[in-house]
Amino acid sequence: MSTEKHSHRALIGFDKNGVPTVIVPADHHEHTHEDEHGHLYTHIHEAEFTADYMQAVNDYRKTFPKADEVLEKTPDPAVKEMLVRMKELDMPTAFDRFDSQQPQCAFGLSGVCCKICNMGPCKITKKSPKGVCGADADLIVARNLLRSAASGVAQHGIHAREVILSLKWAAEGKLDLPLIGENKIRAVAKQFGIKTEHRQIKNITIDLANILLEDLSRTEPDEYKTITACAPKERQEIWKQLDILPISAYHETFEAYHRTGVGTDGDWKNVMQQFLRCGLTFVFSTVLATSIATDGLFGVGDRVTSKTNMGALKEGYVNIAVHGHLPTLVSQIVKTGQSEEFIKMAKDVGAKGIRFYGICCSGLSAMYRYEGVIPLSNAVTAELVLATGALDLWVADVQDVFPAIMDVARCFKTTVITTSDSARLPGAEHIAYDHHHSNIGETKAIARKIVTRAIESFAARKGTPVHIPPYEVEAEVGFSLEYVHRHFGSMKPLAQALKSGKILGIVNMVGCNNPKVPYERTVVDVADVLIKNNVLILTNGCASFPLMKLGYCKKGAGVLAGEGLHEILGDDLPPVWHVGECIDNARSSAIFGGIASELGEKLCDLPFAFSSPEWGNEKGIDAALGFRLMGLNSYHCVEAPIHGSANVINFLKEETKDLLGSAMIVNVDPKALGEQIVEDFKKQRQELGWD
Numbered sequence: 001m002s003t004e005k006h007s008h009r010a011l012i013g014f015d016k017n018g019v020p021t022v023i024v025p026a027d028h029h030e031h032t033h034e035d036e037h038g039h040l041y042t043h044i045h046e047a048e049f050t051a052d053y054m055q056a057v058n059d060y061r062k063t064f065p066k067a068d069e070v071l072e073k074t075p076d077p078a079v080k081e082m083l084v085r086m087k088e089l090d091m092p093t094a095f096d097r098f099d100s101q102q103p104q105c106a107f108g109l110s111g112v113c114c115k116i117c118n119m120g121p122c123k124i125t126k127k128s129p130k131g132v133c134g135a136d137a138d139l140i141v142a143r144n145l146l147r148s149a150a151s152g153v154a155q156h157g158i159h160a161r162e163v164i165l166s167l168k169w170a171a172e173g174k175l176d177l178p179l180i181g182e183n184k185i186r187a188v189a190k191q192f193g194i195k196t197e198h199r200q201i202k203n204i205t206i207d208l209a210n211i212l213l214e215d216l217s218r219t220e221p222d223e224y225k226t227i228t229a230c231a232p233k234e235r236q237e238i239w240k241q242l243d244i245l246p247i248s249a250y251h252e253t254f255e256a257y258h259r260t261g262v263g264t265d266g267d268w269k270n271v272m273q274q275f276l277r278c279g280l281t282f283v284f285s286t287v288l289a290t291s292i293a294t295d296g297l298f299g300v301g302d303r304v305t306s307k308t309n310m311g312a313l314k315e316g317y318v319n320i321a322v323h324g325h326l327p328t329l330v331s332q333i334v335k336t337g338q339s340e341e342f343i344k345m346a347k348d349v350g351a352k353g354i355r356f357y358g359i360c361c362s363g364l365s366a367m368y369r370y371e372g373v374i375p376l377s378n379a380v381t382a383e384l385v386l387a388t389g390a391l392d393l394w395v396a397d398v399q400d401v402f403p404a405i406m407d408v409a410r411c412f413k414t415t416v417i418t419t420s421d422s423a424r425l426p427g428a429e430h431i432a433y434d435h436h437h438s439n440i441g442e443t444k445a446i447a448r449k450i451v452t453r454a455i456e457s458f459a460a461r462k463g464t465p466v467h468i469p470p471y472e473v474e475a476e477v478g479f480s481l482e483y484v485h486r487h488f489g490s491m492k493p494l495a496q497a498l499k500s501g502k503i504l505g506i507v508n509m510v511g512c513n514n515p516k517v518p519y520e521r522t523v524v525d526v527a528d529v530l531i532k533n534n535v536l537i538l539t540n541g542c543a544s545f546p547l548m549k550l551g552y553c554k555k556g557a558g559v560l561a562g563e564g565l566h567e568i569l570g571d572d573l574p575p576v577w578h579v580g581e582c583i584d585n586a587r588s589s590a591i592f593g594g595i596a597s598e599l600g601e602k603l604c605d606l607p608f609a610f611s612s613p614e615w616g617n618e619k620g621i622d623a624a625l626g627f628r629l630m631g632l633n634s635y636h637c638v639e640a641p642i643h644g645s646a647n648v649i650n651f652l653k654e655e656t657k658d659l660l661g662s663a664m665i666v667n668v669d670p671k672a673l674g675e676q677i678v679e680d681f682k683k684q685r686q687e688l689g690w691d
Contacts, residue, residue: 053643057106060639063668064102065518067095073518076549078310078469082384085467091387091408094380098515111141112644117262124644138268141645143260145621146271149278150256152622155399156286156583157249158422159325160216163293165437166328168209170297171202175440177331179205180299188292192229205296212289218248226284232593232603235630239280242659244273249281272651279625287626291586294365298331301368301580303478309549311472312374313390316352318458320451322366322373323359323382324397325581329419329433330362332447333395334370342451349459354451359385360400361541361581368478368580375477378542380513380616383408389466393454398423400512400542400617413464415457417450429453475553479538479577481590487573494568495598499690502564504534504607505681506595507635508588508627509576511612511620512542514638520546522613522637522670527552529674531575534562535681538591541582543612552576585623589630604631604661605688607681611635613670624664631661635677637670 065073071083086093107113112124114131122131122140130136135143169175179185182201185208189196194207215226224246227236239245246252252274259265259274313319320337322330336342337354346354358367358375359382366373377385379400386394386408394409394416406427409416416428421435431450433439439446488494497503507530513519523546530537531552539547551557553576558569569575579587596603610627612620615638624634642648657663665680667673685691 053110053112054106057109057643060109060643060668061103061106064098064104064516067093067099070095070515070519073521075521075524076309076471076546078471078549079381079384079519081469081471082310082381082387086384086387089387089411091383091411092404093383094402094404095515095519097404107644109641110644111144111641111648112137114140114143116143116260119262133262135266138645138647139266139271141642141648142268142271142275143265144641145648146256146260146275146278148618148621149275149282149625150253152618152620153249153253153256153278153282153286155619156282156290156622157216157253158398159583160249160286160290160293161213162326162328162437163290163297164209164212164216166440167293167297168206168213169440171205171209173202175328175443177297177328177443179297181296184292184300185296188296192225208296209293212285212293215248216285216289217250219251221247224248224284226289227280230284230288232630234602235604238660239629242273242276244276244280246277246281249285252277252281268645268647269651272648276625276629279622279629282622283626283629287583287623288586288589290583294327294583298327298365298369300480300482301478303476303483304368304371305555306367306475306477306548307374307472308376308475308545309472310376310385310388310469312376313357313385313388313468314352314355315390315466315468317355318346318351318353318393318454319355319357319391320393320395320454321357321359321376321385321391322362322395323379323401324362324420324423325360325365325399325583326397326420327362327365329397329443329447330366330395331370332443333450334366334373336444336447337451337454338370338372342448342455345452346455346458349455350462351455351458354454357385357391361583362397364477364540364544364581364584375475375545375548378513378545380515380519380542386412386414388468389414389464390468392457392461393417393450395419395450396423396425396428401425413457413461415453417453419446419450471549473549473551473554475548475551475578476555476574477548477553477578477580479579480587481594484591484594491594491598495595497564497568498595498607499599500564501685501691502534502568503536504562504564504678505609505684506536506538506592506607507609507611507677508538508540508585508592509547509611509613510539510541510543510582510585510588510623511615512617514614514616516616517614517637517668517670520614522673523547524550525670526611526613526635526637526674526677527576528560529671530677531561531565533674533678534565535678536565536568537576538579538588539576540579540584540588543614544578547576548578553578582619582623585626589627592632601688602631605684607684609633609635609677609680611673611677613637613673628656628660628662628664633662633677633680634664635673636664636666637668637673639666639668 107123115121119132124137170177189204356373360379363375389412397420418428419432553574557574558566561575
């Protein structure tokens with residue numbers, strides 16, 4: 001059925017100061033339709049909306065900072081110093097390259113540029129409201145968004161595949177690594193209904209790994225066992241009613257690209273339904289399953305104190321940086337470099353020893369499992385770390401490894417080694433697992449070869465100029481559900497602190513970085529507002545770096561928090577709990593779930609939220625969607641490329657609130673975004689009868 005009426009909904013754009021503002025009047029004449037499921041959606045007259053969204057995008061572009069503004073506003077003094085250093089050396093950074101791309105294409109920013117087939121590229125304008133094939137703005141925006149989500153599933157999915165296979169191969173003896181997380185394996189196996197009594201750990205592990213692999217790659221429709229075992233029952237019922245329960249991560253990624261191919265799915269609503277399915281596979285097969293396998297193979301780890309920021313770099317050592325997301329080989333590289341044999345080899349060439357540093361998630365995964373791995377930087381400023389001249393070897397595997405690091409590495413004679421056939425860098429040495437992982441049994445030998453290469457690089461680089469900014473700080477890292485239980489004795493004290501209001505709410509703050517906002521400034525500004533209002537922050541991934549580097553994760557930082565939160569934290573706990581790498585969103589979810597279980601409340605009803613203020617890659621779309629599928633709002637300072645479709649905007653920001661019980665909120669003003677989270681938590685608490 002279809003009815004015509006005046007809608008009170010309006011689209012949101014940005015004024016010249018970057019403040020959200022209405023760009024379509026609330027009395028704009030729209031068509032509101034009801035589909036066969038009873039869901040409402042809107043359609044604004046195409047010609048009128050085209051002019052509106054182009055104006056919105058032009059205003060949005062005006063909020064993007066210039067490189068000089070990044071230098072002025074970025075909160076980390078080490079980053080400021082290295083940006084100046086790079087300018088003196090006439091070496092461009094990501095921020096300079098972002099400047100040179102301006103003005104970025106308005107059609108791309110709006111999501112209405114279609115390059116799927118060779119009849120295009122097509123763009124939606126007032127003059128040409130449909131592409132060559134007849135696809136309109138709604139369909140093009142939806143298809144582009146789905147393809148981004150599918151790409152995010154594939155990226156974390158490759159990570160999942162390697163770690164789950166490593167777990168299985170370690171149990172089978174094909175990979176010579178111990179199963180350090182035996183307790184985790186047994187606990188999860190019971191959750192999955194796997195028999196554990198009177199069975200060897202290796203056999204339990206193989207059964208668990210096979211289930212995780214089956215959910216990752218199933219072709220024949222069947223029960224998605226990770227969802228059945230791990231998702232809240234009320235959520236499973238909602239997903240079943242929406243018909244978004246997936247077949248497998250591989251299948252839904254195939255289906256996403258098939259569905260969005262030329263001349264296949266012409267219904268934007270159907271495309272967005274597949275978008276939701278991809279979100280579920282991302283959560284359960286590429287995040288949760290990866291976390292299970294990583295903890296099973298390498299252990300949960302524990303809270304430890306770590307040095308962080310560039311001042312932790314030390315001259316005179318063989319300095320090795322690990323960068324990427326795959327932990328199997330990294331674990332052995334670190335173990336090899338910390339052995340007496342290799343420390344002696346380093347000293348024999350004049351080094352004081354061997355030190356390890358982390359860039360992006362490989363460092364975050366290692367820092368609380370292997371003592372002495374120091375997190376330095378997220379992906380966007382990896383070039384700045386190289387420009388210190390202090391690194392002898394850069395070991396890169398997959399994802400968030402920018403090609404530009406090679407330009408800087410060459411200038412400072414830093415050896416770069418790639419370790420995955422999925423990710424090569426021109427000019428880098430390649431010491432890796434092959435495409436079939438047929439040399440997985442040679443992991444220790446590969447690690448020895450890589451560390452040996454680092455020692456050789458140290459000897460060859462003597463005399464290279466070094467410039468290390470003198471900024472370092474300690475950070476408490478390695479928080480988990482298991483740690484919370486040990487520290488508090490159970491989940492009850494934390495749950496009661498939330499219910500009493502001493503903790504107003506809890507936010508999982510994550511995500512990569514984006515030069516569309518002042519670097520790391522938005523993360524810090526949102527965090528300041530939250531902790532002052534007694535909101536506890538959990539963090540992982542790239543967004544965690546400014547919080548570590550600027551002291552939010554150190555002991556005693558509770559003084560920055562409101563009175564109630566400070567009382568709970570005491571002098572020992574920081575107001576920001578670092579849970580690990582990007583797949584450790586699963587750890588935050590586990591803490592959320594533990595509190596909900598203790599209180600006997602639905603997860604979606606509690607004052608919990610997800611925020612990725614500076615998100616910049618495809619995985620960020622899925623991460624936000626994953627928490628929204630669980631009923632938690634997501635909050636951001638960077639827009640998705642959806643301006644070109646009123647229907648997709650309404651779907652993401654309004655209508656899915658009815659479907660999923662959660663909303664997507666975007667505000668380019670980080671302090672205003674933080675205040676919005678606080679106000680939304682207060683409303684949730686009122687609905688619970690807590691205030």
